[in-house]
Amino acid sequence: MDDQLIYSTLFNVIEFLGTFAFAISGIRHAAAKHFDWFGGFVCGVAVAIGGGTIRDVMLGVTPFWMTSSVYLVCTVMAQMFVIVFARYLKRLDNAWFLFDTLGLALFTIAGLQKTIDCGHPFWVAIIMGCITGSAGGVIRDVLLNNVPVIFQKEIYAMASVVGGLAYWGFVTAGLNVSMAVVLSFLIICAIRLLAVKYHISLPILKGEE
């Protein structure tokens, strides 16, 4: 019982930090393009809830943000934070990076489990986990008229995919679900942290069009 409470509190804290960091990322990219407050908010929302919304629409369920206002409140807080503390944002870069990594790992696993709960096979769940963690950033880049950063920079979405495969392996091997969640969470974080620390990227595709 106590364990359950610790887990769910931890989940909520990480989810909030992750959503906050995702929203901050959208709003800061919008600021770099001189968007107005509304444009910044939309970009923040896009990163924070975009991936999960695409997942839920494809799963045929009500988008998660329509059932609880916490995600929008979190984005509003991120917006106010960016407006008030604009000049201190850069100094906090390590914190944003850390929260973003936690968010990526958590959203991946949340997407994975929701898809399995809907009765879909594991390979669909792995894709949905990856979409939950990464599609928001792609929508942000499309709205900003940029080339999506995750298609060219350090490993990001692939950490989701590997984490999803690991989760699958653990569950298939008979590990209990909590254990599989914690381990694949740590694997995703580790891959992302190592990728950025050592500038590890996937190979670039060769060839003229």
Add this chain to the structure above:
Amino acid sequence: MDDQLIYSTLFNVIEFLGTFAFAISGIRHAAAKHFDWFGGFVCGVAVAIGGGTIRDVMLGVTPFWMTSSVYLVCTVMAQMFVIVFARYLKRLDNAWFLFDTLGLALFTIAGLQKTIDCGHPFWVAIIMGCITGSAGGVIRDVLLNNVPVIFQKEIYAMASVVGGLAYWGFVTAGLNVSMAVVLSFLIICAIRLLAVKYHISLPILKGEE
């Protein structure tokens, strides 16, 4: 009974003018980028029905344009109008602006009411009203490879949001629904007209990326 008829006729007339103006906006932007007739039509359709389609997909209902051909017929008429009267379009700019404003107000309130009818809370409805009125223009700009204009120019989507909040306030204060509809319709129109007349924009976000 008579009142009902006047209301519904007025609704249909404004809806047609709004859809027409939205479609014209998509087709003209496409013309500025030298799109062909098909590309122009797709951009016209995107503005005219894009926002409502995103709303309906998130609400889990059949997209509205699939239940009545009037929206596509209206876009076809807009397309023919642009092709035949290309040289007179600019002189009608005041008319387009007026119809577009009527459309923004009407689509916002239509989106608001449909969301409430689906059983969602008011804060979801306000967001859906804003999406219904504004998302089409964002899709147009994405298809044209432009930065979405509503993130940088005069107040547009915020007029929807304020109108939605007003509607909420009126209904909560016990006003009857018809009255709340008319008043928030007028508020949205007034905000948009004043924003353009006096070049009122939201503050720009500060900060390097």
Add this chain to the structure above:
Amino acid sequence: MDDQLIYSTLFNVIEFLGTFAFAISGIRHAAAKHFDWFGGFVCGVAVAIGGGTIRDVMLGVTPFWMTSSVYLVCTVMAQMFVIVFARYLKRLDNAWFLFDTLGLALFTIAGLQKTIDCGHPFWVAIIMGCITGSAGGVIRDVLLNNVPVIFQKEIYAMASVVGGLAYWGFVTAGLNVSMAVVLSFLIICAIRLLAVKYHISLPILKGEE
């Protein structure tokens, strides 16, 4: 019975070739923008399954690629093909063009029939056929930060629309469904082949913004 088997085998072969060619198109465009392997795969997937996914979401059914892994396996194969045979891709341009044309025709008709099976009227089905065949390429161009090629180049999506209208005409005229399928399939292929051979484009829209 034998006829049925031949038809369904033919359908599967053409579907595989079409999906393969669609995926190749996405991956090659991604390579031209120096995307990494993950970015290339996402662009390949976007072209191969994007149109059908939009269709299925609007129809309110589970996206087709979630019910069978063949489409993703096909995209993985296309990805490996591009990586291994990068230098030979250009020499096979005629094959890609042919497979792409077969895919356009097949996906159009598959989209058309699925929409009718869902109980929608013919004009909705024609639009859905066009979306199934063409929307994937638009998503690819949006992800690559390009202006969508089908809005400016040779006739592509209009071949779908004409094929859909032809199918409608044949069925209305009392032709049996198999016959209508084959004829409209050939019409779409013929329009696309002639459009590219003789550089036939739709008229360009005139006018400043």
